[in-house]
Amino acid sequence: MESYSREFKIQKNDIGNAGTVASLTKRELKKRGLTRDFVKTVTIGIYEAEINVVIHSYGGNCVVKIDDDIVDVVFQDIGPGIECIDSALTPGFSTASHYAIENGFGAGMGLPNIQSVSDEMKLTSSKEGTRLHMKFNIDGDCYES
Amino acid sequence: MELKAVLELINAKQFNQECPRCVREINYAFVCDLMSDALMLLKKMPSHIGAHGALVTGLVTNQALRTAEILDLETIIFVRGKTPSQSVIELADEIGITLIGTALTMYRTSGLLFMNNVKSYESVLEEN
Ligand SMILES: Nc1ncnc2c1ncn2[C@@H]1O[C@H](COP(=O)(O)OP(=O)(O)OP(=O)(O)O)[C@@H](O)[C@H]1O
Ligand SMILES: [Mg+2]
Numbered sequence: 001m002e003s004y005s006r007e008f009k010i011q012k013n014d015i016g017n018a019g020t021v022a023s024l025t026k027r028e029l030k031k032r033g034l035t036r037d038f039v040k041t042v043t044i045g046i047y048e049a050e051i052n053v054v055i056h057s058y059g060g061n062c063v064v065k066i067d068d069d070i071v072d073v074v075f076q077d078i079g080p081g082i083e084c085i086d087s088a089l090t091p092g093f094s095t096a097s098h099y100a101i102e103n104g105f106g107a108g109m110g111l112p113n114i115q116s117v118s119d120e121m122k123l124t125s126s127k128e129g130t131r132l133h134m135k136f137n138i139d140g141d142c143y144e145s
Numbered sequence: 146m147e148l149k150a151v152l153e154l155i156n157a158k159q160f161n162q163e164c165p166r167c168v169r170e171i172n173y174a175f176v177c178d179l180m181s182d183a184l185m186l187l188k189k190m191p192s193h194i195g196a197h198g199a200l201v202t203g204l205v206t207n208q209a210l211r212t213a214e215i216l217d218l219e220t221i222i223f224v225r226g227k228t229p230s231q232s233v234i235e236l237a238d239e240i241g242i243t244l245i246g247t248a249l250t251m252y253r254t255s256g257l258l259f260m261n262n263v264k265s266y267e268s269v270l271e272e273n
Pocket of ligand 2: 048109181
């Protein structure tokens with residue numbers, strides 16, 4: 001199928017619209033005949049990353065690319081960055097604000113979740129911003145038979 | 146359990162009557178107030194369970210809907226008398242999720258469902 005590439009802007013604290021990237025990507029993946037289980041795996045990763053940009057950063061963007069054999073997603077925000085990546089990756093670690101917790105976030109499970117659903121995840125961060133790159137490999141089993 | 150019977154059992158009301166793909170049966174239920182916990186736990190669940198599965202939550206937000214959408218769960222039961230806003234109901238219609246609400250607490254709602262053979266995550270594991 002034709003390659004798909006789409007960029008999304010993500011606004012700080014815009015919790016009402018968070019999940020849009022995950023939802024639209026889900027639709028696209030289904031259209032391409034991928035299995036529900038594969039679609040779920042990818043959308044969980046995207047959703048967690050999308051929420052993190054909304055609740056922890058000053059805003060950013062996301063680029064989703066889909067080819068026949070890979071889904072490649074990059075989230076980039078403009079700060080304030082993650083102080084300690086090792087802590088951030090520890091299940092249960094969270095600095096979520098009261099606002100985020102009221103909205104159902106702050107379990108400290110987002111990044112561990114992304115790690116477990118993706119085939120590859122690269123997380124880099126400085127005061128200028130955080131970049132999260134995840135890849136999901138598509139093999140024959142990922143397509144509906 | 147038929148949706149109608151569930152509504153009676155927990156004295157609940159359905160918020161989106163016109164939901165085009167409304168579910169008829171609820172056979173599984175999962176409680177969550179923290180979305181990532183639900184996503185972490187339920188991600189391995191076979192997708193076909195979702196059509197008859199409900200998310201029981203006190204969170205009346207778009208994010209509860211998004212979580213259900215991602216997990217392919219087609220019903221959300223809001224507890225403690227929380228009412229979703231019009232925009233939440235519209236999003237539910239758009240993505241095909243049935244929204245119901247009860248004034249009962251989370252514990253009582255879950256207890257009643259459990260006593261009426263609505264199954265838990267553990268049962269899903271045992272069955273598969
Ligand atoms: N884009 C980001 N910018 C700044 N800090 C971040 C970002 N993403 C994650 N973090 C930091 O890493 C921590 C752990 O993130 P993680 O997603 O695992 O948990 P959480 O978002 O706090 O809770 P949950 O994802 O369970 O709702 C966050 O609490 C935050 O301190
Ligand atoms: Mg998170």
